[in-house]
Amino acid sequence: MSTTELAWFKSSYSGSQGDSCIEVAITEQAIHVRDSKDVMRPHFAVGREEWSWFVGFAAGA
Helix, strand or coil: CCCCCCCCEECCCCCCCCCCCEEEEECCCCEEEEECCCCCCCCEEECHHHHHHHHHHHHHC
8 A cells, every 4th residue: 555545644732833743544454654744755554553552652651
């Protein structure tokens, strides 16, 4: 699946300035993550379990 086929979105917590944001796209297999300031750069993907762990960890920080 190419990055143009993914439905990317930013968190509702992202600032209106558009700086320091990431975008994510959710598929059945993985969560894809990219830099919203430079969408042409390569993105990375993590499994759903790993993403869930990361979000839980970040929420507790």
